[in-house]
Amino acid sequence: MIKIFIATLLIKSMFVYSQNRITVLSAENHKPIPYAKLILKDKDYYKNTEEDGGTVLDKNEDVSEIQSFGYENLKVEKFQQTYLLQPKFNEIKTVEITKPKFEKSFNVGKIKKKDIGFSALKRSWLVVDLFKNEIPDDKIYIKKIKIPTQVHKTIKEATFNLVFYENINGKPSEERRKNIVVTCKSGKNITEIDLTKNPIPFPKEGLFIGFEWIVNKQNTYSYVTDIHYPDGTKKENVSQKGTAPTFKGYESTISNVMANDNVNWHSIFTAKTRKTAYSISMQLELTN
Numbered sequence: 001m002i003k004i005f006i007a008t009l010l011i012k013s014m015f016v017y018s019q020n021r022i023t024v025l026s027a028e029n030h031k032p033i034p035y036a037k038l039i040l041k042d043k044d045y046y047k048n049t050e051e052d053g054g055t056v057l058d059k060n061e062d063v064s065e066i067q068s069f070g071y072e073n074l075k076v077e078k079f080q081q082t083y084l085l086q087p088k089f090n091e092i093k094t095v096e097i098t099k100p101k102f103e104k105s106f107n108v109g110k111i112k113k114k115d116i117g118f119s120a121l122k123r124s125w126l127v128v129d130l131f132k133n134e135i136p137d138d139k140i141y142i143k144k145i146k147i148p149t150q151v152h153k154t155i156k157e158a159t160f161n162l163v164f165y166e167n168i169n170g171k172p173s174e175e176r177r178k179n180i181v182v183t184c185k186s187g188k189n190i191t192e193i194d195l196t197k198n199p200i201p202f203p204k205e206g207l208f209i210g211f212e213w214i215v216n217k218q219n220t221y222s223y224v225t226d227i228h229y230p231d232g233t234k235k236e237n238v239s240q241k242g243t244a245p246t247f248k249g250y251e252s253t254i255s256n257v258m259a260n261d262n263v264n265w266h267s268i269f270t271a272k273t274r275k276t277a278y279s280i281s282m283q284l285e286l287t288n
Contacts (some may be wrong), residue, residue, distance in 0.1 A: 023054040024066060027084035035159065035181060035214045036085070039065040039262060045124060046262060048216045055216060069161075069179035100141045100199050106286040108132070109279075111190065112250035113148050116278050120213040120243040127247075127268070128165060128172055128210030129280035130256035133202055137288045141199035144285035147211075149184040149191045149245040152221040158244035159183050159219060161212040162193060164200070172208040172258060172265055181214075184245050202286055208258070210280060211247055219244045248281040255279060 024036040032053025039046055041064040049055045057063070063083075066074040071085040108131050118127055133140060151158045162180040165172035178200060184191040213219070221242055227235045249257070255269040255277035269277050 020057045020059070021054060021081065022057060022063070023052075023082050024049050024068070025053060025082060025084055026071070027086045030084075033068050033071070033085060035161070035216070036066055036068040038063050039067065044261075046215060048214045050216050050218060069176055098139055100139075100143070100287050102143075102287050104137070104288045106135055106140070107283055108286060109283040110250060110281065111146055111148055111283050112281050113188075113248050115251045116249040117150075118211075118247040118249060118280070120215070121240065124213040124215050124243055126163065126210065126212040126260040127280065128163065128208040128258055128260075129282065130167060130170070130206055130208050131282075131284055132206040133204050135286065140202040140286050140288060142202050142284050143194075143196050143199050143287045145193040145195070145209075146283045146285070147182075147191050147193075148188070148248045148281050150188045150248075151184055151186045151244045151246075152223070152242065153186060154221050155219065155244050156186055157183050157218075158186075159214050160245060161214060163210055163212050165208040166203070167205045167208055170256075172260075177207070199287070202284070208256075209282065209284070213243045215243050249278040250281050252277050252279040 024033045025031060026033055032049075032051075034049060034051045034053055036049045036053065037046055038048065038055070041062040043061065047055060047057075047061075062079070063076045065076060066083055066085060068085055070088055072088050074083060074085055076083070109129075145162070147162075149158075149160075160182055162182045163176055164178040166175075166177055167173075180193060182191060182193055221244060222239060223242060224237050224239055227238050229235075255267070257268050257278060257280060258265050259268050260266075
């Protein structure tokens with residue numbers, strides 16, 4: 001009797017797990033889409049698939065939209081265990097194909113680790129900063145990017161999206177121009193992204209560049225902290241979950257840092273919110 005009861009419970013558990021697990025695939029070749037972004041209905045946070053394109057939804061979570069760079073956004077009308085995303089095909093424009101000469105080298109941005117940190121809990125966000133092009137040369141390319149990252153000791157490696165947006169009159173463009181999935185090691189490091197083989201054109205108006213957290217099991221860690229409330233009270237030894245990695249910022253005279261909470265773009269450091277302005281700690285190595 002006990003054996004039958006245990007077996008029944010096991011079957012039910014497996015059934016519930018399989019019902020809540022979903023997989024996101026490419027409609028073109030049915031290959032898994034790693035780190036696809038799941039917008040959840042009536043939630044102020046999002047989730048991402050794992051490297052294998054799958055994830056498990058909690059009981060109270062329903063997907064309203066699925067997004068992934070290079071694919072059309074998919075509006076979800078009913079629950080399915082497998083979702084297919086259609087590749088996005090942009091209109092081909094006439095462009096002048098040029099290659100870098102690699103004769104000169106310039107740096108834009110700074111690497112500082114102390115002033116401020118950008119971190120994410122379950123509710124995550126996307127943060128970018130404006131990197132201006134003040135170099136007189138006609139054609140400039142990004143050949144390397146350096147970013148200070150910190151990954152919790154319980155995580156061997158973390159991943160994040162390095163995102164690029166055009167500068168449209170001082171604001172990020174609606175469409176993401178480029179997306180690179182970056183892996184960073186445990187601990188405090190300067191994570192380098194080498195673009196020498198595929199340098200990115202750096203336009204005269206500059207680019208908004210930043211990071212988007214990938215909220216999945218791989219990047220999630222637990223920690224204990226004290227929570228301080230506005231009325232002066234505090235709660236000690238509270239268990240929390242965070243999303244790796246943590247990024248850094250430094251004090252600056254003017255801030256162009258903007259964030260997106262899945263709804264719209266807004267400035268983080270304004271006179272109303274903070275007296276001090278900050279910039280993202282990131283350095284671009286450029287060439288002609």
